[in-house]
Amino acid sequence: NVDSTICYGDSALLAGSYQSVTGTYRDTIVGGSLNTCDSIVVTALTVLPQNIGDTTVLVACDSAEWRGTKYTVSGMYNDTVPSAAGCDSIITLDLTINNSSTSTDVHIACNSYTWIDGNTYTSSNNTATYILLTSSGCDSLVTLDLTISLPPNNLTASNITTSGADVSWTIGGTETAWNV
DSSP: OEEEEEOTTOOEEETTEEEOSSEEEEEEEOOOTTTOOOEEEEEEEEEOOOEEEEEEEEEEESOEEETTEEEOSOEEEEEEEEOTTSSEEEEEEEEEEEOOEEEEEEEEEESOEEOTTSOEESSOBSOOEEEEEOTTSOEEEEEEEEEEEOOOTTOOGGGEEEETTEEEEEETTEEEEEEO
16 A cells, blocks of 8 residues: 655556545556465545635736736736645736826916915926826826916907906917916
8 A cells, every 4th residue: 555645736657547536546566477366555645725825916006016016907916826735826916007197288368377285486497397186196207397377468358358357369360368
C-alpha cells in the first residue's frame, strides 16, 4: 500500500493512466517467468484542493502597483504563490483605475476677473492652474485661459448697449462685447 499526495492541477501515473482525482488505484505487476507471483500495488491518491487565496480590492487614480507590477487598466489580475503545502496558491487583485483629467477654463473679462482659485487677475493669464477632485476622488487639473480687455476710451452712449452683465459696442461696423 502506498499513500501519495499531489497538488491540484498535477497528475500521477497510476493504474495505467494519469490520475488527477483523489481515489484508490490498483496496479498489477505481473510476475516473471520463474514462477513468481503477481504483485498488486494499491495507491491511495490524495489531490490537494485548489488553493484560491484572498482577493484584494483596490481603487486607484491613474495607476496602481501590486506585487511588483504596475497596472494602468482596470481588471482582475491573478498571481501564483507557493502555499504552505508546497502547492500553488492563487491570489487575485480586483482593480478599478479612475483617471485624472485636465481642462482649460476660458474667460474674456473687462478690467479684472476673480477665478476659482480666489485670485483676482487684472491682466491676461494662461498659466494659472487649480486642482479639483473628480467624483471618483482623482485630480482634475484646470488651467485658466484669461483674456483681459479694456474698452476703448472714446466710447459714447450712442453706440453702447447693455444686457445684464454684458456690454457691447460697435465701432466702425465691428461689434465688441465684454462681460463685466
